[in-house]
Structures are given as structure tokens and as C-alpha cells.
Amino acid sequence: MRIDIITVLPELLRSPFEASILKRAIDKGLVSVYTHNLRDYTSNSYKQVDDYQFGGGAGMVLMIEPIDKCISKLKEERDYDEVIYMTPDGDTFSQGMANELSLKKNIIILCGHYKGVDQRVRDHFITREISVGDFVLSGGELAAAVLCDAVIRLIPGVLGNETSALTDSFQDDLLAPPIYTRPANYKGWKVPDILTSGHTANIEKWREEEALKNTENKRPDLLDD
Known part of the structure; x- marks a missing residue:
């Protein structure tokens, strides 16, 4: 380009x-x-x-x-x-x-x-x-x-992980779900157990549900569209 x-x-x-x-x-x-x-x-x-x-x-x-x-x-x-x-x-x-x-x-x-x-x-x-x-x-x-x-950033090869852009907010008219990284427990603030379960299907389902919930709370107009 x-x-x-x-x-x-x-x-x-x-x-x-x-x-x-x-x-x-x-x-x-x-x-x-x-x-x-x-x-x-x-x-x-x-x-x-x-x-x-x-x-x-x-x-x-x-x-x-x-x-x-x-x-x-x-x-x-x-x-x-x-x-x-x-x-x-x-x-x-x-x-x-x-x-x-x-x-x-x-x-x-x-x-x-x-x-x-x-x-x-x-x-x-x-x-x-x-x-x-x-x-x-x-x-x-x-x-x-x-x-x-x-x-x-959307051009193939620009991002280190090309699938990263596909999960950004607004790509599917939804906001992104919450994200976490290490440590899993910081000052008693814990990462949701589902994310450390290793169960890919359940994790994806959780992310979809959280993305929808996040959108409903912050940008309900996106759901109207």
C-alpha cells in the first residue's frame, strides 16, 4: 500500500x-x-x-x-x-x-x-x-x-499475530471482552477461573458472553445497528 x-x-x-x-x-x-x-x-x-x-x-x-x-x-x-x-x-x-x-x-x-x-x-x-x-x-x-x-495495522504481516486484529473491538460490532495477564492473583484480585482452566471452548464462550455484556453496558447503540 x-x-x-x-x-x-x-x-x-x-x-x-x-x-x-x-x-x-x-x-x-x-x-x-x-x-x-x-x-x-x-x-x-x-x-x-x-x-x-x-x-x-x-x-x-x-x-x-x-x-x-x-x-x-x-x-x-x-x-x-x-x-x-x-x-x-x-x-x-x-x-x-x-x-x-x-x-x-x-x-x-x-x-x-x-x-x-x-x-x-x-x-x-x-x-x-x-x-x-x-x-x-x-x-x-x-x-x-x-x-x-x-x-x-490491518495489513497482513504488520502485526506479530495477524489474528490479533480480528478480535479487536468493533470488528464484529461488539466491544472486546475483559483481558488479563500474570499474575493470576494480585493482592487478592483474581483472574476468572475459566481463563486458567485450559478449556478452549468454554473460554471462547465466556469471551463471547463478556463481549456482549460489555457492549450492552457501554455501547448499546452497536447492538441496535
């Missing part, structure tokens, strides 16, 4: 891809992540990428020209499955979306900034708009990093 991220703050995206699972995936050659500074695609000496909005109003808007130039240049080099715009008013990101995107080959992610982008960008270049929640960030960079992390 190749991911191209268009941003006005590429330095904000360095750290997530220089550590942990994401770095390991890149080092293995399972994914390539490139950042593109929007200021490199301006036609003015001031490297200006934003301007006042027509009709007045507070806040600056990312202009269409540098975004057009950047996306067009990338598309000259390869075909892209999706051109994603990270925006608070997009479709709420979900595990299902992460699963779907992990199967793509080439993706462009456009990070919004200031008040957002010229609407014509959304009308003519964007194939999918995604939000990471009902709140506003200073820019789309952190949201893009969240999306990348959720997607990349």
Missing part, C-alpha cells in the same frame, strides 16, 4: 511514522507513506496556500490551485483508489472503514487546515470525506495519522 498525505504541516506527521508498528510496517516494505508540502505547489513567491473567503467571514481557506497541482502531479504517476479529505463534517471513521481501506493499493489523504478547503476541491477531487469524531482540530494531520494507524 502507498499513502500520500497532502499537508501544510508535514513536520507534524513525522513522529507517528518513525516509531512502533507504523515504522515496522514501513521498514518491512508493507506500506509506503509520503508527505507532500502544499506550499511546494504554490505559484506565488510567498508560498501562500490560503486566502480570505468570498462573502466575508472569519477564518482563512485553503486555495484550490496548489491542491489541484499536487493531486494532479500524483495522479500522473499512478492510479489512486481513493482521495480522502479529513474533515469534521465527513463520514465518521469506523472499524469497517479501516477494514475496507486496508485492501486499497494507493490512497491520497488531504489534510484540511484553517476553515477548510475551497468547496471546488471537494466537488471535483475528493472521493471520500472522513471525520474522526464530532470535534474540530487545528488541522487534519492528527486525524490523518489516526486513520493511517487504524488502516496500516
